Amino acid sequence: MKFSQDFLWGGSIAAHQTEGAFDQDGKGLGIMDLLTSGSYLRPREITKEIESGKRYPSHEGIDFYHRYKEDIRLFADMGFKALRISIDWSRIFPNGDDVQPNQQGIQFYSDLVDELLKYGIEPIVTLYHFEMPMAIVEKYDTWKNRATIDLYLRFCQVMGEALKGRVKYWITFNEMNHIDPKTEVSDIFTYILAGLKNSEIEEPQKTLAVISYNMTLASVKAVKLLHDLDPKNEVGCVFGLTPSYPKTCQPENMLKSFQDTLQEFYQIDAMVGGRFPKYKLFEYQKMGITLDYLDENQPAFAEGKIDFIGLNYYMSAVSTIKERSDQEGAFFGGELNPYLEKSEWGWSIDSVGLRYLLNFVYHKYHLPIMICENGLGAEDIPSKDGTINDDYRIDYLQKHLSELKKAIFEDGVECFGYLMWGPIDLISATTGEMKKRYGFIYVNKHDDGSGDLSRVPKKSYYWYRDMISTQGVNL
Numbered sequence: 001m002k003f004s005q006d007f008l009w010g011g012s013i014a015a016h017q018t019e020g021a022f023d024q025d026g027k028g029l030g031i032m033d034l035l036t037s038g039s040y041l042r043p044r045e046i047t048k049e050i051e052s053g054k055r056y057p058s059h060e061g062i063d064f065y066h067r068y069k070e071d072i073r074l075f076a077d078m079g080f081k082a083l084r085i086s087i088d089w090s091r092i093f094p095n096g097d098d099v100q101p102n103q104q105g106i107q108f109y110s111d112l113v114d115e116l117l118k119y120g121i122e123p124i125v126t127l128y129h130f131e132m133p134m135a136i137v138e139k140y141d142t143w144k145n146r147a148t149i150d151l152y153l154r155f156c157q158v159m160g161e162a163l164k165g166r167v168k169y170w171i172t173f174n175e176m177n178h179i180d181p182k183t184e185v186s187d188i189f190t191y192i193l194a195g196l197k198n199s200e201i202e203e204p205q206k207t208l209a210v211i212s213y214n215m216t217l218a219s220v221k222a223v224k225l226l227h228d229l230d231p232k233n234e235v236g237c238v239f240g241l242t243p244s245y246p247k248t249c250q251p252e253n254m255l256k257s258f259q260d261t262l263q264e265f266y267q268i269d270a271m272v273g274g275r276f277p278k279y280k281l282f283e284y285q286k287m288g289i290t291l292d293y294l295d296e297n298q299p300a301f302a303e304g305k306i307d308f309i310g311l312n313y314y315m316s317a318v319s320t321i322k323e324r325s326d327q328e329g330a331f332f333g334g335e336l337n338p339y340l341e342k343s344e345w346g347w348s349i350d351s352v353g354l355r356y357l358l359n360f361v362y363h364k365y366h367l368p369i370m371i372c373e374n375g376l377g378a379e380d381i382p383s384k385d386g387t388i389n390d391d392y393r394i395d396y397l398q399k400h401l402s403e404l405k406k407a408i409f410e411d412g413v414e415c416f417g418y419l420m421w422g423p424i425d426l427i428s429a430t431t432g433e434m435k436k437r438y439g440f441i442y443v444n445k446h447d448d449g450s451g452d453l454s455r456v457p458k459k460s461y462y463w464y465r466d467m468i469s470t471q472g473v474n475l
């Protein structure tokens with residue numbers, strides 16, 4: 001069994017984790033520029049301003065801003081059919097509400113897209129991958145304020161026009177589902193999505209409900225805008241989903257795990273179903289939260305339905321009906337699954353979970369799915385001769401892709417692309433480290449600032465290249 005010729009094999013990166021050049025060519029400060037580097041055990045610190053002269057690893061990234069041609073050439077040689085990039089909002093509107101967009105920022109992304117097209121690589125463009133201009137947090141109170149929706153739509157309009165006819169696949173947001181008033185949200189997630197520390201927010205439940213609602217509304221409005229701009233545009237939104245398994249077959253535990261899983265879906269329900277779901281409003285009501293302008297906004301949901309669902313999948317979780325435990329490695333809470341191994345960063349490794357999730361999402365929504373992120377973060381150590389033999393990554397990908405194949409060919413799931421996360425080593429979003437590497441391509445850069453940024457294909461580079469050229473026949 002082979003994947004179809006037009007299956008979008010490729011990878012996925014984000015601007016703030018690769019570009020560097022954080023203060024060049026008119027770019028303003030974005031949320032992610034203010035996060036220091038942390039580690040598995042020490043979260044990134046959330047700062048208010050950069051100490052003068054200080055540089056964090058993310059400020060240089062992997063210097064993709066200056067080296068993208070070399071990197072795209074390496075992707076092309078691997079046979080990539082698609083690359084997911086993000087546009088850093090703070091490069092286009094450095095002050096959030098500038099009268100004119102920054103032409104140098106637009107030019108950079110225009111050149112980047114042309115470079116991809118030169119090799120026949122389909123650009124998949126994310127418009128919000130944690131890159132809000134800091135000025136919007138400060139002046140407009142981030143997504144708490146409806147005015148931010150209009151600023152975001154203006155940014156979408158500018159980029160939609162600039163890349164019209166060259167970009168077909170658009171993604172409005174990356175992983176907005178990590179903000180929700182019902183679940184425990186860590187400081188890092190509210191920060192990267194909205195520039196706020198959860199522990200410092202007044203009335204956190206209400207605020208998170210408003211932020212989540214406004215982001216969902218911004219997304220559906222952006223879908224309509226991009227459809228109106230060019231009917232050929234295909235617009236989706238990306239969700240980071242972690243299926244929950246019940247710890248026992250006790251019925252209450254089953255119910256809890258079902259509820260934990262469904263909890264992640266209300267924004268997708270809104271974007272596919274054409275209305276903000278009643279059950280979520282009911283839940284808010286029970287929490288004493290009422291949202292404004294619901295009726296006025298209703299038509300926007302009906303007019304802005306997504307064309308495809310983007311899925312980021314890294315791990316599964318275990319639901320229990322006991323108190324949540326904070327066991328090491330249970331990244332999203334819950335307990336460790338004794339049937340699964342975990343990565344060096346404590347994330348469970350569950351290839352069957354990918355098939356489960358694909359089935360769950362497809363049979364719930366009947367919309368095509370693009371896998372927008374999946375991969376293994378590991379500390380790759382080059383051997384003496386300089387080669388990087390990342391057999392563990394090959395093993396991870398082989399197993400996940402073979403489950404993807406089963407989902408498509410045995411279960412009838414419609415999935416049209418697989419974009420491996422971090423095809424070239426980049427800065428980790430949650431820890432800010434370089435040490436946590438995902439790539440097919442090694443980047444010689446280290447957390448202490450050493451390294452000449454040279455690129456070296458790892459063993460997995462050749463494995464993925466062969467897998468693409470044989471259309472996954474050996475998976």
Ligand code: BGP
Binds near residue numbers: 014377421
């Ligand atoms: C996703 C983000 C990515 C990426 C990935 C891996 O949630 O969309 O930006 O970073 O997680 O996470 P990390 O970089 O922390 O290993």
